Amino acid sequence: MVADNPHGAMFRVITPNRHSRVTYAELFFDLVFVFAVTQVSHALLHHFTLIGAVHVAVLFLAVWWVWVFTAWVTNWLNPELTPVRLLLFAMMLGGLVLSTSIPTAFEGRGLWFAIAYAAMQVGRTAFWLFATPPHRTAVRHNAIRILVWLSVSAVFWILGGLAHHEARLWFWIAALAIEYISPAARFWVPGLGFSSVEAWAVEGGHMAERCALFVIIALGEAVIVNGATFAALEWTAANILAFVSALVGAIAMWWVYFHKGAEAGAEWISKSAESGRLARLAYTYLHLPIVAGIILTAVSDELVLKHPAGHSDMRTIVSTIGGPLIFLIGTILFKLAIRGFLQLSHGIGILLLLALSWFASDVSPLWLSVATTMILILVAVWESVSLGTEQ
Template structure:
């Protein structure tokens, strides 16, 4: 990670923006502090999925996660443009941090009805932070460059449009209606970047005009992957600590840890560095940041979160047969993760090919999951086979990226 020193900017003393002409924009300590709230939010999303079994709970948990990711990634864009060393920007990030904390607190009961309903609190905190943060950026960017201010005004218009659906859903008395309205709100927000935030009379934004620090965006997203992996380790460790430690459960605990290590390896061994290099040297870093980091990192983080839930389910009953719920969470979690990393790597590659290693791993996971639905093995055996699929991907890439299998093994074990 780059040294986090106050940014020396050639911008006017009154500017609130970073000077991207000066090279890499360092990740500030305030941004790392800000991420702590989202570590809590990710934990809340995992606990929501654990406490709400079934398809309805999975759908509701997915909507909550999508909102969490969108709030975090848009704030990362803001911190890429705005200078956290400026007091107004620092105060903005702290206010967004508090609103995010309120949002995370409301998550477990965001779909409840009656006296325990926290849907309005969730909707107000989420849509409020998105709208007010963007409104601040309209002012902060517009005072330096009119075109940049208009770009933020387009984004503001889309968030205002989605806010109506967030609030309407929060006021709905039926949870099904809330799900529908909030899904529409998220669809509007996720569609915005791909459509260039087209607004009547204001036109649309062109990603080629977004001046950002590609290295900063890559580092921020890599750090969030670490947060998600850390949350998974916390869920696994806390679940194991609260249960008896018989041999089969200890093996399940080991498998869960190995799975986390392999997910780290698959992303960080080559993918993260190559993605950072790609965006730093690309002629249009804004487009890469939108596609490879804003969109494609969402399934990567989601897969980690869902797999952590599967680990907790396994630890609860490692000796029993594979339940449909375990198959659902383990297979969806790993498939989404491997697909996300695979598309990220293909987008960051000059060839643009989806990695063959990831195709092989996806095939093993899919076949194992289908067989488990027809003839359920033990829960431990099922998870072991899916973790073996991750090991296949990691080993395949490890030996193929450096000149062949035999040469790679000789280099690794000779220390050369």
């Protein structure tokens, strides 16, 4: 629950088996990332080459990381208090600069992207450090550890922003490597050592809901792309079927994630004695491929809607099959982390998508989209029936 804690100033009071609601300030902050996700999908659509995909992957990893780190901090701090709200509003400004820089981040606006990203990561962590009362030594040490790691990565972000072409890419890959390794390395720094698992306790229900809302953001972006593209086209039978297939596919993805998985994850992490460890694995790392798969599927939706007939080219095959494939890989690993076993339905779905890829070039984009949607429906129905039978 969220409370005014005289011993923790701006900190939440974390109570086992209680679920703090997501605040309106957090939801308002998330609006910036609706725009960021749209920018990422459009960047991939317009730069769908091998090097373009690498560039977009770097940008997406940055967007996800700055959002999920903010979710961690607002899990500990109380967003109902004015200073924390002002932090989120300042982060929104940085997020808008970050998002608007995405299309040309590897061209003219690289330095803007780097400055916005580094300022958000370092500034938010510095705020957390200064908001922590002196007597909360373990929390302050954690904040210092994270601030050190993010400050080191910020140097590489800025150097990349100042560099050009391949040098920029390598600087930014190094920056991401530092940041993505840091939680697994428990933010070790000289003098302070490793962070303890006990120090990372989170309000599990709140963390689960925050990440579920980001999945909604990604699904919402897919629906927006689908609707906006369809509205601009002549409504032929092929386009209508492609539109329906895309929408049903998004619904199936929602069903696969939310019908059983999201609720089970929230319940499990709320009861876990090691909520921090589970949040790091299941929500910080394993939600990344879930969101990435949805974004890639949104790219497929636009490609198929615009060109439903003929043979599927490589862009269409990679996005139409790759999106659901990455999504199912993410969900099967997420549910393994929270349930302790692999979902057979998801495994079969993954195998069917891989089998479909063997002859995808001989299938039209429209029917390739219909086939992947049917596979997602199969996974959703299978899981619902099998888990319903177990209950």
